[in-house]
Amino acid sequence: MLNFLKDFEAKLGIKITCSQETKPLGTAGPLALARDKLIDDSGEPFFVLNSDVISEYPLKEMIAFHKHHGGEASIMVAKVDEPSKYGVVVMEESTGEVEKFVEKPKLFVGNKINAGIYLLNPSVLDRIELRPTSIEKEVFPKIASEKKLYAMVLPGFWMDVGQPRDYITGLRLYLDSLRKKSPSKLATGSHIVGNVIVDETTKIGEGCLIGPDVAIGPGCVVESGVRLSCCTVMQGVRIKKHACISSTIIGWHSTVGQWARVENMTILGEDVHVCDEIYSNGGVVLPHKEIKSRIWKPEIVMCKLIKNPR
Amino acid sequence: MGSTDERVVAVIMVGGPTKGTRFRPLSLNIPKPLFPLAGQPMVHHPISACKKIPNLAQIFLIGFYDEREFALYVSSISNELRVPVRYLREDKPHGSAGGLYNFRDLIMEDSPSHIFLLNCDVCCSFPLPEMLESHRRYGGMGTILVIKVSAESANQFGELVADPATNELLHYTEKPETFVSDRINCGVYIFTPDIFTAIQGVSTQRKDRANLRRLSSFDALDSTTRNLPTDFVRLDQDILSPLAGKKQFYTYETMDFWEQIKTPGMSLKCSALYLAQFRFTSPNLLASGDGTKSAAISGDVYIHPSAKVHPTAKIGPNVSISANARIGAGARLISCIILDDVEIKENAVVIHAIVGWKSSIGRWSRVQASGDYNAKLGITILGEAVSVEDEVVVVNSIVLPNKTLNVSVQEEIIL
Numbered sequence: 001m002l003n004f005l006k007d008f009e010a011k012l013g014i015k016i017t018c019s020q021e022t023k024p025l026g027t028a029g030p031l032a033l034a035r036d037k038l039i040d041d042s043g044e045p046f047f048v049l050n051s052d053v054i055s056e057y058p059l060k061e062m063i064a065f066h067k068h069h070g071g072e073a074s075i076m077v078a079k080v081d082e083p084s085k086y087g088v089v090v091m092e093e094s095t096g097e098v099e100k101f102v103e104k105p106k107l108f109v110g111n112k113i114n115a116g117i118y119l120l121n122p123s124v125l126d127r128i129e130l131r132p133t134s135i136e137k138e139v140f141p142k143i144a145s146e147k148k149l150y151a152m153v154l155p156g157f158w159m160d161v162g163q164p165r166d167y168i169t170g171l172r173l174y175l176d177s178l179r180k181k182s183p184s185k186l187a188t189g190s191h192i193v194g195n196v197i198v199d200e201t202t203k204i205g206e207g208c209l210i211g212p213d214v215a216i217g218p219g220c221v222v223e224s225g226v227r228l229s230c231c232t233v234m235q236g237v238r239i240k241k242h243a244c245i246s247s248t249i250i251g252w253h254s255t256v257g258q259w260a261r262v263e264n265m266t267i268l269g270e271d272v273h274v275c276d277e278i279y280s281n282g283g284v285v286l287p288h289k290e291i292k293s294r295i296w297k298p299e300i301v302m303c304k305l306i307k308n309p310r
Numbered sequence: 311m312g313s314t315d316e317r318v319v320a321v322i323m324v325g326g327p328t329k330g331t332r333f334r335p336l337s338l339n340i341p342k343p344l345f346p347l348a349g350q351p352m353v354h355h356p357i358s359a360c361k362k363i364p365n366l367a368q369i370f371l372i373g374f375y376d377e378r379e380f381a382l383y384v385s386s387i388s389n390e391l392r393v394p395v396r397y398l399r400e401d402k403p404h405g406s407a408g409g410l411y412n413f414r415d416l417i418m419e420d421s422p423s424h425i426f427l428l429n430c431d432v433c434c435s436f437p438l439p440e441m442l443e444s445h446r447r448y449g450g451m452g453t454i455l456v457i458k459v460s461a462e463s464a465n466q467f468g469e470l471v472a473d474p475a476t477n478e479l480l481h482y483t484e485k486p487e488t489f490v491s492d493r494i495n496c497g498v499y500i501f502t503p504d505i506f507t508a509i510q511g512v513s514t515q516r517k518d519r520a521n522l523r524r525l526s527s528f529d530a531l532d533s534t535t536r537n538l539p540t541d542f543v544r545l546d547q548d549i550l551s552p553l554a555g556k557k558q559f560y561t562y563e564t565m566d567f568w569e570q571i572k573t574p575g576m577s578l579k580c581s582a583l584y585l586a587q588f589r590f591t592s593p594n595l596l597a598s599g600d601g602t603k604s605a606a607i608s609g610d611v612y613i614h615p616s617a618k619v620h621p622t623a624k625i626g627p628n629v630s631i632s633a634n635a636r637i638g639a640g641a642r643l644i645s646c647i648i649l650d651d652v653e654i655k656e657n658a659v660v661i662h663a664i665v666g667w668k669s670s671i672g673r674w675s676r677v678q679a680s681g682d683y684n685a686k687l688g689i690t691i692l693g694e695a696v697s698v699e700d701e702v703v704v705v706n707s708i709v710l711p712n713k714t715l716n717v718s719v720q721e722e723i724i725l
Contacts, residue, residue: 227673277644281703
């Protein structure tokens, strides 16, 4: 991971510092751990972002919102169809002042949920002890009771991509947004359908049909006659001829054999090799495995399989 | 011993439409005996085997199908083999021996010295000349082809006990509940013309008993045959069982393959057995190719001359492709029967399946099954004119004719 961060430092021209928890400190504790790195004497607020979400990140607008209300902390909220899956933020609609948090409510209390993007004044750090602490359950409710917490409704899309199925949906939303904002980043060609993004170092063969909603990372090889839809292909993957892949995440440096059929939320970890002609219906395969026999129904592949025919 | 004047005839029982229900949905479109195995109609395999019999005079096909269903086939095979092949229609069921007796005048037309009786839905190597030779040595009324099977499966068939020295048939039981023997009746026989006398004897005996019952009210007489018409004679129960141990019948054991073709799944297995046999008997019928000028071929594959296969497709093992089929670029076929006029589009995959006449398999679609020939849904069957749309997956399913599949299915029968 550190190598990856170094590449990004160079690409983006910013400084990236890491703070590592030796034991889990919850959702607020890690901020206390990194206190020295977070406080400079400018007194300016700092962003806290959860990495397992995706959105358009309207950060400039959030800074303006924060300065306008003058409170101690701002959080982004997303409007969702099924709020009971998450923590709901009950807020005053016109000012955005937060009343309270309700975790996974059984009855409808509101449809805005915590999107995991915060802008905090340095004084918030004084409220966090260096122990396992929850920002949603302990810190924010206290700030809200002092009427110093404000919520801004996220424009555009938002997705919690912690689960693989949601990751694929998140990819679709992200590519959709890319089509509107910077369509030149998307791939074009007679072999492309819908929104597709392909790294420039990747090679695609003849007679393929790629898309919709496909992202292919660097250094991949997609051989001829391949069909890809609704999938993510990580760095260094080789997809052999005539394979057909949909609703799948393919991990780094994996391979998919000739005429293989991989679909229905199949997840291949790093260095997984699916043999020729294999059918995988929702297999979840841990890293460094070879798949020599079919997976008829969704299952987790951890250990050695008993050999079945194709 | 046999003189060169001795003529031999063969009779092949082909059954009838009411009996072939287990072969649906394929038998909805074609009489089961004409369904292709390894590129040739099912009945063609025993007929070809008959051609090896020295002094073969005629071949008779006996069944319940309408004559028109067999007219074309029978005339073309007669021409090809240069042996008269005739289809005889049974008007009502006479039993496995009664059917033979019913047409005895025609069968005995050329005064043959020996008569072969074969069942069309038997898949085996048909060692007929060897059976004839052995039968002559034994000098009995008939010789039965037998094979050794596993003890557990033997009770699905007729079990026989034979004298290990003389090969005489000592005992015969049809589908016994307890274990009798692991040697079973293959459904292939050779008889001398006195078989007709034996069959007539059964008929007469039954008539006498019927008369006796009318004259007296003696109910202890054989109740199992009470309700059978007098001309309904079963070979197994009425001839072989009673005459076992009387130096009338003998056995000839085959060490080759043997299967019954009762279900579509089994037809795929038997097609593979015949393809494997072609490698020894007629290798020119099998396809070859390495993917450069023509498609890459793996194992035993039959491709009809009018079928078109793209050079980037990979075919086999155990694949049979019928007339006018079109196999597109990058397709992959393994263990399947592709019937006439089927179109398989680019990059599609077919494994352990039978694809019905005029069906269409879309691009990147997948038609597959577990390959268990005995399981009800172990081989995927697509009936006539089924359309599988692009990228659709069909697994362990049976699809009746004229259906369009635009969503994937698994373990279903689509009506």
